[in-house]
Amino acid sequence: MIENKDSLEYLKTLEGESVDLVLTDPPYFIGFDGGKGWDSQWKSEDEYLDWCREWTEECARVLKPERMMVIWGTLKTDTFLRHKLEILNKIPNLYSQNEIIWSYNWGGRQKKNFARKHEYAWCYSKGKEFLFNADDVRVERKVKSNMNSSKKFLKEFKDKFKSENDGKEPSREDVAKAKQSGEMKPTVMFDKGTIPTSVWQKNNHTTAKDYCGWHPTTKNIELLERIIKAYTNPGDTVLDIFMGSGSTMIACNKTGRLGKGCEFDEEYYEKSLKRIEETYPLLKFLDT
Numbered sequence: 094m095i096e097n098k099d100s101l102e103y104l105k106t107l108e109g110e111s112v113d114l115v116l117t118d119p120p121y122f123i124g125f126d127g128g129k130g131w132d133s134q135w136k137s138e139d140e141y142l143d144w145c146r147e148w149t150e151e152c153a154r155v156l157k158p159e160r161m162m163v164i165w166g167t168l169k170t171d172t173f174l175r176h177k178l179e180i181l182n183k184i185p186n187l188y189s190q191n192e193i194i195w196s197y198n199w200g201g202r203q204k205k206n207f208a209r210k211h212e213y214a215w216c217y218s219k220g221k222e223f224l225f226n227a228d229d230v231r232v233e234r235k236v237k238s239n240m241n242s243s244k245k246f247l248k249e250f251k252d253k254f255k256s257e258n259d260g261k262e263p264s265r266e267d268v269a270k271a272k273q274s275g276e277m278k279p280t281v282m283f284d285k286g287t288i289p290t291s292v293w294q295k296n297n298h299t300t301a302k303d304y305c306g307w308h309p310t311t312k313n314i315e316l317l318e319r320i321i322k323a324y325t326n327p328g329d330t331v332l333d334i335f336m337g338s339g340s341t342m343i344a345c346n347k348t349g350r351l352g353k354g355c356e357f358d359e360e361y362y363e364k365s366l367k368r369i370e371e372t373y374p375l376l377k378f379l380d381t
Contacts, residue, residue, distance in 0.1 A: 095342065095356045097362040099143075100334040101353040104151035112353070113329035115152045116320060116341055117143070118165035118310060146180050148334065153184045158223060160218045161324040162187070165312065167209075181217055191216040192225060194292045195316060214320070229322040231286030289303065289319070310337060317344035325350055339365030343372065 096103060122141045135141040147183075152162055164181075180188060193214040202208045250271055254263040263271075267272045321331060321344055333341040333354035338361070345352035346369075356362040 094353055095336065095362075097357075097359055098146050098355045099357050100249070100355060101151065103334060104148065104155065107332075108156045109154050110157045111357065112332040113157055113160050113328070114321065114325045114329055114331045115156055115162040115164075115334075116153075116313060116317065116335045117163075117335045117354070118337060119148070119335050121167050132158070142180065149180055150184055152332070153187050153219060156219045159218065159220045159222050161190070161321055162219070163193075164215050164217075166213050181215065184217075186220060187217050187219055188219075190218050193320075195313070196292060196294045199315075216324075224324055224326070226323055226326070227288050227291055228285075229340070230289060230319050232289050234287045247373050255268070293319075312340045314340050314344050314347070317341055318348050321345060321348050321350055336365055337361060339369045342369055362377055 114378055122135060122138070135144065149162075149164075156162055182189065191218065194211050194213065195212045198210060247268070250268065251263055254267060255261060293315055293316055325331060327349040328351065330351045330353060331341065331345050333352065336342065336354045336356035341354070342352040342365075356365060
């Protein structure tokens with residue numbers, strides 16, 4: 094179920110240990126809301142921190158054991174949530190497991206500093222152990238065969254050389270020249286894939302279909318899918334309490350998970366529902 098409701102109000106309606114993954118992108122308190130107020134509604138940093146403490150504790154309450162809470166953020170929230178008061182680190186039985194860096198090249202440039210082109214996703218597990226589906230997120234990798242130990246290609250070269258030189262065996266120099274000239278080319282193979290690193294390079298939108306121009310902090314759906322596949326199983330429940338443009342719900346549908354959550358801003362709520370229905374009409378909402 095997706096509701097037009099305040100995040101704390103919504104969280105208090107959920108049962109404890111009822112969701113398999115918390116995946117959300119909270120307001121950063123940097124005024125990045127175009128005057129709408131959802132990112133600048135607090136009077137001070139202390140008030141913002143108190144609010145952060147409340148919703149993170151509630152998210153930990155509703156999260157199942159050995160499951161993950163993934164929270165998007167920027168340098169501003171990194172200072173607040175971790176280095177200043179370490180809100181997440183002070184929640185009992187919550188353990189920092191990783192920090193994903195999403196790197197992109199869209200947006201403007203700066204004249205007096207390096208342009209910041211990345212965001213964070215902090216990964217905290219409830220308990221020291223946690224679910225991680227490595228095989229579901231492997232990236233195909235090219236592997237070149239080692240020509241120095243490839244008996245197959247050496248034999249093929251020798252047979253060809255002998256046929257062209259009246260049965261004469263090639264010398265070591267002949268073999269070396271063949272390798273340098275490219276006559277003995279290495280075979281490119283694909284293995285079962287490798288687990289991605291924690292630095293992900295992706296532009297803002299996977300396809301034109303996924304583009305959302307009316308929300309300033311839309312996340313890349315392909316990256317959301319990777320997180321969901323890694324930390325949940327098909328049919329699991331994913332919670333997003335700052336739904337924004339609805340990208341997490343779309344990623345849930347594409348990966349066979351059940352999405353539930355809320356969006357406080359009425360305009361964004363209505364637009365996200367429309368986006369979901371028009372883009373991925375088969376989206377399944379959790380009824381309870």
